[in-house]
Amino acid sequence: MVFRLLLKEIINKWTIPRSFEEEGKISREGILKLIEAARWAPSAENQQVWRFLVVENKEKKGLITEAIKRQDPRLKSTKHEIEKPVLDAKFVFNTNNFNALKDKYKDLIQNSHKNDINCSKEAAILIIFTHSQKFLGNTFGSTDIGAAMSNVNIEAYNLGYNCRWIRNFDREFLQEQFSISDKYSIDSIFAIGKEKLIQDHSEVEKKDFKNFFFINQWEKCPDFSKFQEEESFKEYDVSAIDAILDRRSVRDFQEDKKIPLYHQHELMNAAMMVPLTVNEPYIKILLIDDRDIIGQIAENSKIVIRRQKHVQQVPLIIIPTYDCTNNSPAFYAEEDTGAIIQNILLRAHSFGIGSCWIGAFNRDAVKEIINIPEQWHIPTLAIFGYPNEYPPAPPRKDLGKICFYDDWKSRIKERERTFMPSSHFLSILFRRMKNGENKSILRERRVGEIEEISEFKEFLKE
Ligand SMILES: Cc1cc2nc3c(=O)[nH]c(=O)nc-3n(C[C@H](O)[C@H](O)[C@H](O)COP(=O)(O)O)c2cc1C
Structure with a gap:
């Protein structure tokens, strides 16, 4: 049975599960679709x-429950030194900034900990x-993971399941028990x-x-009633699968075509x-629609050879920030903001709005432009507008390369040979050569072939 839930339906019913039917099983095809x-x-x-x-074996699942029972050792101490995010010469962010939690969050975390154990x-x-x-994993790995988590949660809904996000567990224990290479760090479960x-x-x-939201300047709240009242918009939505597969990073936009407030x-x-x-609100999100400020941010995004x-x-530019002070609960904010941006990108795609994630920019300068206080960090930002192009999909690594089953040593699928070069510049070249050849098990069509193409194009023209 093919589910084709609309993205909005999923977004509107997104909840955090507290228990699962114990007899539940997910078919191998379903598992592959989630990773896809x-x-x-x-x-x-x-x-x-x-x-x-992916862990399905009962005993192995027990190891995860044990890791959750042991909890994240970082949560136990309330007095951690602040390790401020550092930007090195290449404007990259050092992600080793875990802070301690205030006592006031402890109860909250303990309650959800019980549900984590049961759900596992x-x-x-x-x-x-x-x-x-x-390389980039060190800088953007957790953000990328956040985006992937959002996609998995949406596809899980599509297949009739739900996901509980588990963060509070002993990572070192898991790393050992599942023989996870020490070149990889564990994000969430x-x-x-x-x-x-x-x-x-x-x-x-x-x-x-x-x-959660500011507009153009730190601590300037948008007038939300204005945002909701606007009526001159056209409702448009796509299925969740189409949003996941057809969203592309757009790098050529129609200038001066504004995004309706609705x-x-x-x-x-x-x-949200x-x-x-x-x-x-240990995360704050800035909406920037002021031309002058956008121009200044653009100036500070011309980095190294990138213009x-x-x-x-x-x-429109959307900038997530998170609180890095001591006692902030921003433990997993890189992932959280990754998932937040991904949700926004998918929803934007469903309106025919193009987007692009931007990781290369001068964070200090951007913080100064919008008066972001010292202790709030910008992990990435994202830009939105009406596209002038619909670029083909860059290739993805095959499932056999990126997915393991029950143990770090066993692959989920016979590994197909992947031609995706690991070096940064070769992969860019390869991307250009292999344009448009991607297929997905999520649906029959090739990635990027939009089913409602004519309607979508009509929509873009308006
Ligand atoms: C954390 C992150 C940072 C990124 N930084 C940039 C950037 O600075 N400039 C840019 O043009 N694209 C950037 N991208 C977009 C990626 O290049 C793009 O997602 C990737 O090539 C896959 O293409 P797709 O988004 O069309 O599927 C970034 C993406 C992520 C997730």
């Missing part, structure tokens, strides 16, 4: 530094998300299965936009569906 969805997430320089370990026992499968620490008691989404506590509001909605570590003229062209 992850594979089509964007990644810095298309490096795809992620590796996924009841789930049909668990997925351990890891990324390479090499997903427990996936059929939810036992599906929660009524209307009863789920909604995050208050006022706590659509901007829907993007905020999509952002991501489950945060605690329901506290990034696309940053200059767009009517």
Whole structure:
């Protein structure tokens, strides 16, 4: 049976499961589809530094439950030194900035810890998300993983399942038990299965936009009533699978075509569906639609050999930031912001809005332009506008290379030979040569062939 849920339907019913039906099982095809969805997430320089370990074996699942019971050792101490994010000469971010949690979050975390343990026992499968620490992996690995997690959660809904995001566990223990190479670091775990008691989404506590969004300047709140009132918009939506496969990084935009406020509001909605570590605004998101500020950010995105003229062209930039102070709960903020941006990119695609993630920019300069306080860090940003191009899909590494099954040594699939070169510049060249040849098991068509192509094009023209 093929599910073709619309993206909006999924975004509107996104909840955090607390228990699963214990007899649940996910077919091998279903498992492959979940990883396939992850594979089509964007990644810095298309490096795809992620590796996924799918765990189905009962005993192995028990090891994960044990790791969760042991908890994340970083949470136990309340007095950690602040390790401020450092930008090196290449403007890259050092991700070793884990901070301690305030006492006030401890209860919250303990409660969700119990559910983590139960869900790990009841789930049909668990997925351990890891990324390479090499080169861009060290800088953007957790962000890429966040994007992949968002895709997996959406595809899980599509297949009738839900995912619990588990962060609080002993990573070293897991690394040892599953013989995970020390070149890879473990991000999060997903427990996936059929939810036992599906929660009524209307009863789920909604995050208050006022706590999360600023416009053009730090601490300047948008007038949300204005955003919702706007009526002159055209509703357009695509199936979740199409959004995952057809979203492309766009690098040529129609200048001066603004994004309607209603659509901007829907993007905020999509952002807020991501489950945060605690329901506290340790993440703030800036919407930048001021031409002058966009120009200044564009100036600071011309880095090394990159000119990034696309940053200059767009009517909207979205900048996630997170609190790096001591006692902030921003433990997993790189992943959280990765998932937030990915949700926004997918929802934007469903409106015919093009987007591109930007990781190469001068963070200090951008922080100064919008008065972002010292202790708030910008992991990445993303640009949005109406596309002038619909670029072909850059190739993805095959599933056999990126996915393991029950153990780090066994591959989920007979490994097909992958031609994707690992060197950065060769992979860019290869991308150009292999344009458009990607197929996906998520659907019959080639990636990038939009089914509703004529309607989509019509929509873009308006
Ligand atoms: C964390 C991150 C940083 C990125 N930084 C840039 C960037 O600075 N400039 C750019 O043009 N694209 C950037 N990208 C886009 C990737 O190059 C793109 O996602 C990748 O080539 C795959 O192509 P696709 O998004 O069309 O599937 C970034 C993507 C991610 C996830």
